Amino acid sequence: MDAVGDVQRVLLLGGTSEIGLAVVRRLAGERKVAVVLAGRPTPRLDETAQELRGEGHAVEVVGFDGTDRASWAPAVESSFSGGDVDVAVVAFGALGDAERDWQDAAAAADLVTVNTTAPVALGVDVAARFRRQGHGAFVVLSSVAGERPRRSNFAYGATKAGLDAFFTGLREALRPEGIRVLVVRPGFVRTKMTEGLSAAPLAVDAAAVAEAAVTGLRGGRETVWVPGAMRYVMSILRHVPSAIFRRLPI
Amino acid sequence: MSTTSNAPRTALSGWGRTAPSVATLVPAGTDEDVRRAVLGAGDRGVLARGLARSYGDSAQNGGGTVLDMTAAARVLSIDTTTGLVSAEAGVSLDTLVRVLLPLGLFVPVLPGTRQVTLGGAIAADIHGKNHHVKGSFGNHVVSLDLMTADGQVRTLTPEGAPRLFWATVGGMGLTGVVLRATVRAVPVETAYFSVDTERATDLDDLMARLQADDDQYTYSVAWIDLVAKGSSTGRAVLTRGWSARRDQLPKKLVDKPYHFAPRSLFTAPDVFPSGLLNRATITAFNEAYYRRAPKEQRGAIQSIGQFFHPLDIAKDWNRVYGRRGFLQYQFVVPFGQEDAMRRAVARLSQAGTASFLAVLKRFGPGNEGFLSFPTPGWTLALDIPVGAGLGKLLDELDELVVEAGGRLYLAKDSRATAATLHQMYPRVDEWRAVRDEVDPQRVFTSDQAKRLDL
Ligand SMILES: Cc1cc2nc3c(=O)[nH]c(=O)nc-3n(C[C@H](O)[C@H](O)[C@H](O)COP(=O)(O)OP(=O)(O)OC[C@H]3O[C@@H](n4cnc5c(N)ncnc54)[C@H](O)[C@@H]3O)c2cc1C
């Protein structure tokens, strides 16, 4: 990352994530940059790569699957083989099925693997690479759902709580190494992940998340909520007694 | 891993305090220290660092080794008859000025700060107010000792090894480590300057004045106001002069013509919030500076500090720009491209990129340095605090500079792209060929070299 916050090479873990791609485009601004798209090897991933190439960026595609532990370390290895990475955006994740995921042990375990175990493990390897290169920054897509578990989607919330806690702590471990960790906590974002769900209050689109994340990163922020007001909503909700919280229509 | 892995890892940045990276910092007190680091370099390479007065990431090498060259800072010999001075690369120009003056000698090229090392002066091929008649630092280097990637020390002269010599002058530390150098100092009768000051009403008036009689002066520079609005945009204060002769000194100075005792009046505390230097403070500063300058004054006697380094009295003044830091944008456009300069000035002024000091100078002929910055033409330099939208503005200016056949100064650059830079420096491929001969493995590297694909 240069003096004005422009990037040369970005790694997107979750290469087809709408939020992740919006962050990457926002980081690039009007420049042509190098992008590593890491994700499940699907036609959609290839199409996304083509699209970015069409916009003038240099794109590499790296395959991994959040459920396949053996694919994680090699993905990080090849993501860095083409040069230093300025920013790693950790954006992959699944919403799951809220009712299934607290009753079906295998489904619950899978959700934790994709949303917590995999990003943590990949994060550890990326952090090691960042330390070796002496610079780097994480942008991590957490969620307000992790701040206080709700009856309606606590399995997902729990996975994000774990992810959030890990990267918030990793930030401190990496601080002396000059490596930064920005944790992004969006509320409801209209993307393919939430397609078909009725939008919650304060819903935003991916571009708004990207703008908050990139402005926050350049301004040296460490945690951002999107929209900004979510921060205050959540700080109140965190302290509402459970007897009342239970009855809230959220 | 490198043999220096137990040395401390330190976050390093340039003068603008932007984009730091962490490296292993090794004091390089002797040739042996340098050789050990060079031969033991890991895959992140090695880089020499002087006093870190380059603004951006030129003297950073994230994840690798950085040699602190200020650990070897001795003056080795001075020949008062020929003016030849030999010193270790880590010596500062400030020290050289202090040591040379009592002997009636002066450094051949002095930049806007004395706090740069001899090695940094060579690696960036720095220029001073006398460029239009005396050229840049490399023109005055008689020989230098370079440690290359193989651990050998090569003594380079412009006659004996022109390609490697001129790849090293302006080569930003990427051909090897300059250990020592011999430069030709110039004789002076005093430590003072006889200075003519005049005001120019706008950019065209300024360029016309510079074209008319600049070459009569040894030293010349113009401060230019990019903050003033309307027809005042580009109004300037021109200060030009010569090294003062003894008979020009006022009585109270005649007894100690070589007196030089600069003091740092205060250190800027490290607590300035970003945005303290806003448009209002800077507009006020610029207004005062312009008004304070005499409309026209001839033959004023000024000290080195007054004439060269008005900002040096505040040590660490770079801190006043706050946490996000600042950068300096400096470019040159060839003569005949005055219109590009006009458009750049208009663009910067419209964008309201408040700047303390914008400086305009007329360059003379360039030298053989492959990556040396100065070319005949007009150069503009200004400090800009980092803020939203700055990257885009400067990318647009880069385009303008490229179209005009101009270039950016590597020692000031902190954000250009490889593509633009390669367009600006037509000899970059020749330079790379020389570098690849002496350093095929790219042992010498920097954050800037990676960013700009040097
Ligand atoms: C207030 C201010 C005013 C300035 N005014 C001017 C000006 O008027 N004209 C001008 O030309 N510049 C000017 N500069 C820029 C400055 O002169 C250059 O950046 C110079 O290179 C700084 O020297 P340094 O010792 O601090 O080098 P550093 O900033 O530490 O390093 C600069 C480069 O030199 C290399 N280097 C340093 N030492 C060695 C060595 N021993 N061997 C090999 N490579 C080495 C480094 O690797 C790096 O690439 C100014 C800077 C400031 C802060």
Ligand SMILES: NC(=O)c1ccc[n+]([C@@H]2O[C@H](COP(=O)([O-])OP(=O)(O)OC[C@H]3O[C@@H](n4cnc5c(N)ncnc54)[C@H](OP(=O)(O)O)[C@@H]3O)[C@@H](O)[C@H]2O)c1
């Ligand atoms: N949308 C919201 O309301 C919202 C709110 C807060 C936080 N978030 C978080 O923001 C991040 C991005 O979400 P988004 O809105 O951009 O949704 P999205 O467009 O659906 O992106 C989700 C990404 O996760 C990837 N993914 C899913 N399962 C995977 C697996 N097993 N292995 C590898 N990759 C997998 C998807 O890849 P495929 O193309 O292979 O499926 C896709 O790239 C997620 O972490 C999400 O939890 C979203």
